[in-house]
Amino acid sequence: MTEAIVPAAELGRVHFIGIGGAGMSGIARIMLMRGMTVTGSDAKDSSVVTTLRAQGAEVEIGQRAENVTGADTVVVSSAIRETNPELAAARAAGLRIIHRSQALASLMTDRRTVAIAGTHGKTTTTSMTTVVLQACGADPSFVIGGVLTATGTNAHDGTGDVFVAEADESDGSFLLYEPAVGVITNVEADHLDHYGTWEAVRQAFVDFCSRVAERGGTVIVCADDPGSREIGEHARAEGARVLLYGQAEDADARIVGIRPGRTGAEFSLVLDGTEHGPIRLRQPGEYNAANAAAALCVAAELGFPLSDAILGVESFGGTRRRFELRGTGSGVRVYDDYAHHPTEVAAVLTAAREVVDPGGRVHVIFQPHLFSRTQNFKAEFGRALGIADDVVVLDVFPAREDPIPGVTGALIAAEVPHEDVVFLASFADAVPYVRERVRPGDVVITAGAGDVTLLGPELVAALEA
Template sequence: MQKQTYHFIGMGGIGMSALARILLQHGHEVQGSDASASTLLEELQKEGATVRVGQQEGGVPPHATVVYSTDIKEHNIEFVSAKKMGLPMLHRSDLLARLMLEKKPLLVTGTHGKTTTSALLAHVLIEAKLDPTFVVGGILHSLQSNARAGKGDYFVAEADESDGSFLKTAAFGAIVTNLENDHLDFWKTEAALDAAFGAFCAQVKKSEHLIWCYDDERLAALRPKGISYGFCMGADCRIVSHEQTEQGSLFDLLYEGHLYRRIPVALYGRHNVLNAAAVFALCLSLGIPEEQIRQALQSFRGTHRRLEFKGEAHRLKMYDDYGHHPTEIAATLRALRDHIRERRLVAIFQPHRFTRVRDQMDHFATSFADADLVLMTDIYSAREAPIEGVTTEILFEKMKQTLGAKLHYLPRASLEREAAEWLQPFDVAITIGAGDVTHAGKPILDHFAKRAPKYTIGVLCGGTSVEHEVSLRSGKTVVDALDRTLCDVKLFRIDKEAWTKQIAILHNIPTAPFIEIDRLQFMRDPKKLLQQIAERHISYPIYVKPVHLGSSIAVSRAITPDEVITAAKEAFRVDDHILVEQEIRGREIEVSVLGNDYVRIAAPAEMMKSGLYTYEMKYGNQPIEKRIPAPITESQLGILRELTHRTYVALHGQGLARIDFFLDEEGHFWLNEVNPFPGFTTASGYPKMWAASGLTIQQLCEEFLVLALHKSRRQATLRGSPCGP
């Protein structure tokens, strides 16, 4: 391309700045203006562009080609000036089409997900050493840029459906993420929008490089030639399972009869699993080796304004997201909810454009199901003229009908200060919208840090059992671990096992044969216990233990009927109900569990001494050795985790528990007991298992606090007051 001078009207936009960067890298002279200063303008100036804030009649040089976007109206002073001078005028999409002429365009279009998907695709091509050119609608964290002129054959770009410009270039390959009603101010009807997407798909040069989402009903109705992807049965490239991890997501993909197992992507959320699957399929079709694709997906660091972590103050985490359509908002909040689990999620929402609010008025309220609290501010106009009947007040009242007391309005002028007043330590807040709400995150954190609110925490310990001392020591461990800048801590000194086993049996969890008997039954006829043992074919040795006390209190091992009677009398000295169960010969494996709605399971431990444990053996100066992680096979670990999860859920577990199993000589697991308040001393297995899984004792205690706050909020909601901390 011959060296030229280009003048951009509105150069500070994300799409326009990307094109300006490509031209600069090609050696062209680039200048431009924008109505307001921005970081993008500052960066372009450093890269060699001539930048001016504000627009004026004499601002366009007489020898320039003028570039403008759909947002620039015909009455814009520089647009009018360029027309008068008869200068060449290029819509941004026309310039993009020119830049792609000598390349193989790989285009990403759809109502949602274009930026993340195109950025991910560009990243894979870069990591595969294909040196692509790319122009995307977000700043890649890895490159701190939204554009780069490469020497390779491929050109990755977002194809903009909002104004029909995505039809100007026939793609070599393409990804179509979804199709929903948006930009109807341009398209007018659903039918016209659908027809345009059909035309886009039809002009893709190679159908084996057209990847489209089968889960989207409107795309599926178009049935474009190409490769479909999705979760639904019938997709050519089907996601058969997925899970969220601390690092992102893992998914299994069935494609052309081959199962690609545990593909990693460093992004959260089901919607991003879809995006990654599309990129995986397209890259395979381009001949990129599977291992290179995997490594690139795992190393992708995301883009600015797409579930972007902005910072933390006084244990408040702040995120930011560009989502502005109801579907995008819902997907983002769901992904963040699954990542933060039970922490309170506060959405700070700025509606975007009067036309979008008009078209989606009835759908915004349903987008916030995963938020605990929604702080809504004024509609960001994006230079649109107001529309009669479309106001912040009307939208707020419409959303209030569904969201009730968890929705609150805060004026934009005071948003940062007022939002900080609503927040608490351990909250996760997200500014969400395509307007200037993106700038609110840091000021909110600053205001919150100055407030530095505290919780008052009560730690209850002690009790009347013979494990009173263990409870006191556990309470002290928790008190010592809690951060006093977050909590004022007050120490207060002050579960039925047979029921656990009955529930386990109902849920097909292997459990040793047992009998429960109460004191009155036993005192009237001690021999009836022996009769029940015989009738239920419970073989010796047998363990006799109290139902309500710790696992080392008044527990006896009996090998004869007489010993059973003696052991029962001893157990009835400390409890009104006892349990008699058959011994399982094998190894004892303990598992630490944490969570209310989201169940987390730590690395298991093996008790290195079998048989009966005394109190001194468990809590004395030389406690029983525990091996963490327990030396079991991957297959056994999978079974153990599944049984642990099923047991905890069946018992409606809340907060924490330690679940103990026996692993018998044939390799089968048997539920032993569930301890809802496991020991928490320095010798206890519960915190040690979590330490081996990456949680320090301070982090673990803070997780307890988060779970308690979550339970408190849930109880408040049931009482009709849903917005507590």
């Protein structure tokens, strides 16, 4: 993508189609904070819409052609189809139509941008980086694809010169950004509905590195993931400044002494020959130690004291829908996670094993996301879900896709390598089924990028009844 970026101040009255979405709402919030006139529409009312209205946005529920009347610029995401009545009306009226990523880039034009990319871990790493820089006194602007637990917000227009952004690779639009620092947490085949092949996915991240290097920036790359490591080494060979982090012996920022625990991971970080630590996180899982290391590397690269950065990462209270405790009922803890790729599912279930009581069992309610992803990765999902003792697979959450004949959650359930698995075609059956199978000391994970998140509070309430 090479579209010219129009500075935010030149966009005029901005209308968002689907303003309540995680990415769109954050951009709208910053525009409102900068005094811009913002309107929008969404399919349903929500707490996000209520907050945007309180900040001054005019938001309509339901999408109709007349909603774009008076707009100068219309913002869309890749989920908005050409048949959408507002998009069709905007095209007919000759309005400026820009992608969500272009709108975000327009807000970054006068800031040092930190763009955090990768197949997994973007939201948590972006959140950690934001909190770390806040602890360093930077007051960064930020847009995150999730909500910080401590503040209840996903975006902020800071007074500092740093802008931290989650760089979504799903449709290639992250190549619009011009980062001073780029982070790649990992790279695997995903979003094949857009890219088609692994080679195309890889090339997008290669191009991301090039965009950072063209501006004399630094790419911070996980050395433990084969995909990101290979891309980082390629970028280094091409002359880019690359900082490798992870547990690998040759990492420039090396994680050592990692100790999983029930209350969070603990590790030390060796950077520039000095060991810093122990660093105590409030989140479990080795993957969170890696996310924290990336955030600390960003702070160091921007010139902030590592001692302040460590205090920030230790204070990090988490992000909603990222191993988020939704409650406890009858001695059973219920967590919710956005995991929707096999690697993410495996990571969160491994972390669940670290926090479950001795003798307790790990249960998972998994909702596949997208028919194409279910079809492409059914075997990998089955193996990942097998880490849990007891598995419920729901039907596919379609999101932006039309159904593929024969593709249901049953394909994944059939791949789980043990007998304690069931496919439940009815969403309503999940809570009663799990309630009868859990016992005190167990842990339940609701996992997926769809509406499976609604089941956590429902299960807690059922357990307490």
